[in-house]
Structure formats: structure tokens, C-alpha cells
Amino acid sequence: MRAQPPARARARRTLSTAVAAMGAAALLLGGCAQDPETDPKSGSSADGKAKTTLTVGVFGAFGLQEAGLYDEYMAQNPGIRIEQTSIERNENYYPQLLTHLGTGSGLADIQAVEVNNIAEITATQADKLVDLGKTPGVDKAAYLPWKWAQGTAPAAKGGATVGLGTDIGPQGICYRKDLFEAAGLPSDREAVGALWAGDWNKYLETGKAYKAKAGEGKAFVDSASGVMAAVTGSSAQRFYDEQGKVVYKTNPAVRGAFDLAASFATEGLSAKLQQFTPGWDQGFANGAFATVSCPAWMLGYIQDKAGPSGKDKWDVAQAPKPSNWGGSFLIVPKAGKRAEEAAKLAAWLTAPEQQAKLFEKRGSFPSASAAYKLPTVSGAKHDYFGGAPIGEIFSKAAQGIPVTVVGPKDLVIAQNLADIGMLQIDQKGRSPQEGWEAAVKAIDNALDQ
Amino acid sequence: MTDETALLSPSAAGPKRPAAEGGGRGRSGQVWRSRRYRWDLRWSPYAFVAPFFLFFAVFGLFPLLYTGWAALHQVELTDPDAMTWVGLRNFTRLWDDEFFWNALRNTVTIGLLSTVPQLAIALGVAHLLNYRLRGSAFFRVAVLTPYATSVAAATLVFVLLFGRDYGMINWALSAVGLGAVDWQNGTFASQLAVSTIVIWRWTGYNALIYLAAMQAVPGELYESAALDGASRWQQFLHVTVPSLRPTILFTCVVSTIGATQLFGEPLLFNGGAGATGGSDHQFQTLGLYLYEQGWVNLHLGRASAIAWAMFLILLLIAGAARLLRGRGDSR
Numbered sequence: 001m002r003a004q005p006p007a008r009a010r011a012r013r014t015l016s017t018a019v020a021a022m023g024a025a026a027l028l029l030g031g032c033a034q035d036p037e038t039d040p041k042s043g044s045s046a047d048g049k050a051k052t053t054l055t056v057g058v059f060g061a062f063g064l065q066e067a068g069l070y071d072e073y074m075a076q077n078p079g080i081r082i083e084q085t086s087i088e089r090n091e092n093y094y095p096q097l098l099t100h101l102g103t104g105s106g107l108a109d110i111q112a113v114e115v116n117n118i119a120e121i122t123a124t125q126a127d128k129l130v131d132l133g134k135t136p137g138v139d140k141a142a143y144l145p146w147k148w149a150q151g152t153a154p155a156a157k158g159g160a161t162v163g164l165g166t167d168i169g170p171q172g173i174c175y176r177k178d179l180f181e182a183a184g185l186p187s188d189r190e191a192v193g194a195l196w197a198g199d200w201n202k203y204l205e206t207g208k209a210y211k212a213k214a215g216e217g218k219a220f221v222d223s224a225s226g227v228m229a230a231v232t233g234s235s236a237q238r239f240y241d242e243q244g245k246v247v248y249k250t251n252p253a254v255r256g257a258f259d260l261a262a263s264f265a266t267e268g269l270s271a272k273l274q275q276f277t278p279g280w281d282q283g284f285a286n287g288a289f290a291t292v293s294c295p296a297w298m299l300g301y302i303q304d305k306a307g308p309s310g311k312d313k314w315d316v317a318q319a320p321k322p323s324n325w326g327g328s329f330l331i332v333p334k335a336g337k338r339a340e341e342a343a344k345l346a347a348w349l350t351a352p353e354q355q356a357k358l359f360e361k362r363g364s365f366p367s368a369s370a371a372y373k374l375p376t377v378s379g380a381k382h383d384y385f386g387g388a389p390i391g392e393i394f395s396k397a398a399q400g401i402p403v404t405v406v407g408p409k410d411l412v413i414a415q416n417l418a419d420i421g422m423l424q425i426d427q428k429g430r431s432p433q434e435g436w437e438a439a440v441k442a443i444d445n446a447l448d449q
Numbered sequence: 450m451t452d453e454t455a456l457l458s459p460s461a462a463g464p465k466r467p468a469a470e471g472g473g474r475g476r477s478g479q480v481w482r483s484r485r486y487r488w489d490l491r492w493s494p495y496a497f498v499a500p501f502f503l504f505f506a507v508f509g510l511f512p513l514l515y516t517g518w519a520a521l522h523q524v525e526l527t528d529p530d531a532m533t534w535v536g537l538r539n540f541t542r543l544w545d546d547e548f549f550w551n552a553l554r555n556t557v558t559i560g561l562l563s564t565v566p567q568l569a570i571a572l573g574v575a576h577l578l579n580y581r582l583r584g585s586a587f588f589r590v591a592v593l594t595p596y597a598t599s600v601a602a603a604t605l606v607f608v609l610l611f612g613r614d615y616g617m618i619n620w621a622l623s624a625v626g627l628g629a630v631d632w633q634n635g636t637f638a639s640q641l642a643v644s645t646i647v648i649w650r651w652t653g654y655n656a657l658i659y660l661a662a663m664q665a666v667p668g669e670l671y672e673s674a675a676l677d678g679a680s681r682w683q684q685f686l687h688v689t690v691p692s693l694r695p696t697i698l699f700t701c702v703v704s705t706i707g708a709t710q711l712f713g714e715p716l717l718f719n720g721g722a723g724a725t726g727g728s729d730h731q732f733q734t735l736g737l738y739l740y741e742q743g744w745v746n747l748h749l750g751r752a753s754a755i756a757w758a759m760f761l762i763l764l765l766i767a768g769a770a771r772l773l774r775g776r777g778d779s780r
Contacts (some may be wrong), residue, residue, distance in 0.1 A: 089723075095743075124528060420725060442548075447534070
């Protein structure tokens, strides 16, 4: 049933092409070229209206569908039907997207791209994608400038804006009020934020103070790699320089973040967990750690894993420095038969109003700064986190995030730094230098073609 | 061909023998039929097996050759059409690639840790199932259940069991005073844990193969062994195992192939990080390393070279097994 309208339209096209080849007049050809929607005779489905089906391919629980945006668009545009396919993990989703782009088949009309992959997409695939910057209704001024820049191809590759930003990941620090109180620290979110305001080193000092009073068995942070992701997210230059050269080895910002995060492990402040593993989830449920650097999108995750018993125990404070972790883009492949309709939908889905709805329903923070003035964002509070004014906290963080230089292999570098280097220090008790060298070796091997 | 058909044409054969039934068509029809019969006999088997070879050519041979071709090039997944000829460089660099040797070593140790106990237990289970049991069908289905479980589901459950902080196995170990083990981070511990999943999944499958072979062993052998005063254990050792030798060799070969290609269990055992096989690559198998090179680092050429290296290793093992078997037969 679902595949019917396009299939029928295709069959009709084949037939009429054959007839035209036999010498029949342009009349039929005209009929063939007509949009199925305006052709009353054929291509009509049961409800009497032909529909254009648009497919959206995403990874994980992207939230567009869950927030009801597809339903809303379909209600406004009766000729459109939207279908979504989802692959749970980005590391499975992204290679598949690349193969599909390479062959020009198997693509959804709209595809999602994670921020760590966007530089590779704009650098290598821009010619296969629709320039969404030129789509009617897309307003460059509505977006955070750095987010817009990330979705835009380098000038050498045509300079088209092929990715429209959906959400971003401005970070706060989520903390357990009860554990802070037990350790004699303030628990009010303003006072907690003031403990480490402006300097990640103060976050480490707070951790030491916490440990001194909290005693054995209670860690200050969930994992050293979580800290590292947060600290690297607050510097403009990370793994690549502006010329596109890999500089993570010599960049003091990266090594500094690595060493700072490693001290959380060596000082015994970490619960030695690996993020997004079952053990980490159980750590939330069991209150195994007092703080975690949390991008806006993580609040829902914490709520899920910590469960009802964690309500009113968790709160969220401002992070030491504005920092970004994660976020996504929508792209429209040219190979799609309905690229124009798809671009319209992508523009609508990423418009400030829709991003605000996504934030309200799913907690994905808007990349369109125009949305921050909307009451659904500016006045947003999170019940689970003690009614924290998350709209205010994350807007403030979002506007302070530096314009990050992204590179094609950001994901590979970040992943190896975390899952090889930092994990060896955190879980295997290796020295920071050993961990760093192991990560560099793995990254060298990964980047070597 | 043309001469033959001319000779056999109805006009030539017709008038000579106006047979009672079917007229002129009789003899030629008969010849035709016998000819068709011969053709049928000769060519039909090929037609029947053709679909397999067609599918094999498309989905087996072509990918194999194409992978070999890609292994001689520098190819990136971001642009699979742009291939740069590099000759054997992807292969020669494997010599200096410590990650490759580490993966090979892990594959061998995990392979031994899983295959040897697996086949030994399977043999024992099959022997037990071979007794007259009440509800034997139930037990036979039961041993196959793990095999019918998906790798993903099974591994995720095992990840929880082997959890460091809240896992059931560590809870039990602590309860008896042995202390918790960091199953994911220890080299031996993690390899043992991965092997456990493999053993759990495949023992029943091998047991059923052994059981089938055991039931083909003539009962007289056991009877005469029993008359000679052999105990159950002696019967197992001196009647069952020797009769099962070809089957055991078969399961060894199949398990070795399976162990060389081990992928799903170690991938999922490392919940968050995927293909790295632990922070120290302590349980990264060849399959995982191939996957990491191809689908995480996007180097298709290098991944293809690893794939072919795995294939060659398997051929070597198969050759060694053949040699061993040849020696065994001539003895």
C-alpha cells in the first residue's frame, strides 16, 4: 500500500513513453510529465488524492517523528506523505550513507548527518547534494553563524550550504543535589555554577573537595572521557587548523584537555565508566557519581536511566566554559527523484519554530538562534531536574560557544582519544603519557590511507 | 549435427515404415525421445545445479575477486570509484602493522579458548543424549536453543552478566570471596568472556551433529564391547570416538572457519566503542580489525587486504588439515 503511488506513476511513465515512441503525439508525453498530484485520472489512491512520499533517513532516536513534526507537515501539505527509516547507531548509519551516496541509490530523500561527520560530507560529497542555502524559506540569519558555516562546503568545493543544522549540544553540568549536600557543598544551581565558573581547573578542584568529604565509593564524575569531550568542546581549534591540517598532536588545547581529564582519573575522582554502555546506565540508576557534563540532548537520557527515584535529586548548573558536544544536520541528495519537495521539507523541519518544538518535546537544543527568543525555549524548565530553567542555561551556553573548526576525521580522532587513550588511563590505570601515546598510535594508523 | 537432423527428418524416415500407430512419426519420434532422454540424462543435472553457481558467481565469486582487486588499490569509502593502484603495498604494510598481528594473536587465542572446550563439551552432551532418555526430543531441541538465539541478543545479555560493577558473575564471585574481575579490561579475562559466549551458542549445534553421527554407529559394536566387559566410559573412548573421527574433523574445520571470522560477539561485547575491541585492543579479532579499517576508518583498500589475508590464512589451515588427515589415513 505504502509504495503504491510512486510505483504506479512509474508504470504509467514507462507505458506512455512506449506509446510516444510508437509515434503518438506530444499530448501523451505531456500527460507523462505531469505531476501525479494534478493528474486526476491516474495515480489516484483510495482516498482520491495522489501523494508524494518523502523518506527521511536518521540514526538513533532523532526526535523529528517523536516530536510530531512529520504529522504536522503532512496535515499542512495533504499531498505529502513522510516515512522515516532509522538505524540505531551512527557508526552503522554513516558508512551506509556513504556507500549509498557513492552509488546514488538506496538513499532517503532527506538524510541526517552527525556533526562529527559533516566536514567529511561537505568536503567530499557536496557535488551530490542539493544547495539548501538557496531553498526558499531558508534564512541564514536565523542560524548560529558557526553552525551555518559547518554545513557549508569549502569555497574550493563550490561553497554550497548542503547541510541545514537541526540541534546543537551546548553543555551544562548535571549534578546530584543530595550528594553535594552530603559532601558539604552548596546544592543551589547558581552557587554550584559559581564553584567552577570560567575555568575547567576549578571543576577539578571542586572534585577534590568533594572526594575529601564524600568518602569512599562515591565518584565525582562518571568518566574521564566525558570530561575530555566537554573541555575539547570549549576550544575553537581542536583536531584541525583552518587550513585543514591535522594538528591535534601539537595543539595545546587538545593535550591540555586530555591531561586535565586524565587527572580526574589519577586523582580517583572518576567512576571509571565508559559512556553509553550498560554499566554507565546502571551508574545513573545507582547514583555512582555526583556530576556528569551534560549536553542538552543528554537530559532525557539521564531521566530515562536514573528513573523516577532520581527525580528532584538531579539538577543542572552552568558549565565552567561554554562548550558544544554533538548536534546534527539534514542533507538532501540530488539523486532523489523528489529533491525539490525534500528540500522544502528539510527547510521546514529546521526552521526556528520547528526547532523550538523539537526542544520542547525532546530536549534537542535549537541551532537556530532565532528560536531562543521564542517563549517555548526561553521559558523552558525541566521538571525532572528540579524545575531548572534549561532554556536560559543552554541559551547562554549556546551563544558563548566558539566557532569550532571541524575536520573530516574529527570522529575518528575524538573516538580514539576517548576509547583508547582516556579509557586506558581511566579503566586500566595506565599513566596519562602511556594513554596519550596509545591513542596517537591508533589515530596515526586510522588516518593513514 | 545438420547431417544427423537431415537423416532423422520425418520425410526421410516416414515412408519406409508405416507403423500401426502414429504413422511416420513413430521411429523418428522414438529416436527423438531417446535423444532427448540422453540429453536429459547428461545435461539436466547441470541445469539443476546451475542456480547455485550463478548465485555463487554473483554473490560469492565476484565480491571475492573484486575485494582482491580493491586490495591492490588505495580506495576510500568516501569515493569508492576513485581507485589508485598501489600494487601489493596494502599487503606488505600488514607485516609492520602491530594492530594486525595483535588481532591475529587474539583471533587464535580466542579461537582456541572457544573451540576446544566447545567441541569437548559437545561430544559429552551428545554422548548423554545418545542414551535412552525420557523426553529425549525435548533435550535435543533444548540444546539447540542457544544456536537459534541471535548473536546480538545473547551477547547483550552476557555483557550484563559480565558487568564490572553490577554484573551477576562478579556478584557471585564476590559472594564466594574470590573478588570481582574487570571482565572487559583484562586481556585474558575479556578473551575468556568472549569465548564463553561462543561456547554457549555453538555447543548444542555441534552436539547435534555428533549425535547424528553416533546414531549411525552400529549397535553391535557396543554389544560386543559390552560382552568384552568394557565400561560405558571405555565404550565411549574406544568405540564412539574412533567411529566419529570424520565427523570430529568436520566440526573442527567448520569451527576453525567460524573462529577465524569471529565478529559479532567481540563487537557487541564492547558496548560503547564498537570495533576497537577494548581500550588496549585486547579482544579485537581479525574480523573486527577488518571492520574498523573498512567501516570506521573508511579505508576500503586496506580492509580488502585484511580480508584476503584472512582468506589465505584459512586456506593454509585447510591445507594443514588435509595433510594431517592424509597422514592419518595412510597410517
